[in-house]
Amino acid sequence: MNKIYKSKVAKWYIWFCIIMTIAFIGSIYLCYESSWVLIIDIASMGICLIMIYDMLLHTDYTINGEKLHIRCGFLFQMDIHISKITEITHKSTILSSPALSAKRIGLKYGRTNWVYVSPKEQEEFIATLKSVNPEIKER
Numbered sequence: 001m002n003k004i005y006k007s008k009v010a011k012w013y014i015w016f017c018i019i020m021t022i023a024f025i026g027s028i029y030l031c032y033e034s035s036w037v038l039i040i041d042i043a044s045m046g047i048c049l050i051m052i053y054d055m056l057l058h059t060d061y062t063i064n065g066e067k068l069h070i071r072c073g074f075l076f077q078m079d080i081h082i083s084k085i086t087e088i089t090h091k092s093t094i095l096s097s098p099a100l101s102a103k104r105i106g107l108k109y110g111r112t113n114w115v116y117v118s119p120k121e122q123e124e125f126i127a128t129l130k131s132v133n134p135e136i137k138e139r
Contacts, residue, residue, distance in 0.1 A: 003128055005119035007059035007072075008101040017052055024049055051075070059100050061117050063128050068107075070117060072098030082132045084109045089139045091116065 024045045031038040055073035062069040068080045076098050087108035094102055099118035105126065106116050119125040130136050 002065075003063045005061045005063075005121060005125050007061070007099060008103065008118045008120045008122075009056065010101040013056065013100050017056060020045070020049055020052060055100065059098060061119055061125065063125075063132070066132060068129070070098050070115065078115070080107070080109050080115070082129055085129060085133060085136050087137045087139060088126055088129070090122075 024041075027041050027045065028038065031041055051073060055075075058074070059072045062071070063082070066082055068082055068085075070076070070078050070080070078098075085107050087106075089106040089108075091104050091106050092102050093104060093116060095116060097104065097116035099116055101118040103122075104116040104118045105122055106114050107129075108114050117125075126138065130138075
């Protein structure tokens with residue numbers, strides 16, 4: 001069983017991507033006279049745009065047998081054994097996490113570790129986790 005759940009994407013994140021792209025194009029237009037400023041601008045904003053769009057396109061949660069693989073772009077990847085997940089909570093938070101929406105699911109694993117995810121199909125995601133580990137408590 002290999003089920004992939006894409007992240008829910010908040011409207012503010014889409015608008016942020018659009019505004020950053022417009023700012024990048026505008027700065028290229030405004031810096032055409034100074035080649036050093038243009039090079040620095042393209043390098044710094046280009047890298048930021050690549051990272052932002054990579055997170056937009058590659059934030060997902062894959063359930064493969066007994067493991068949950070969480071991916072948020074190329075910067076964040078982690079595997080959690082579903083048998084170690086003890087609790088699930090619904091939370092609206094903006095804490096740093098591999099999620100592109102503030103409506104998140106908190107997964108407690110181990111004794112004190114938490115990770116927050118935001119799959120589009122939250123109820124199906126929770127049901128799949130519980131089918132693998134029926135001991136998970138939902139709050």
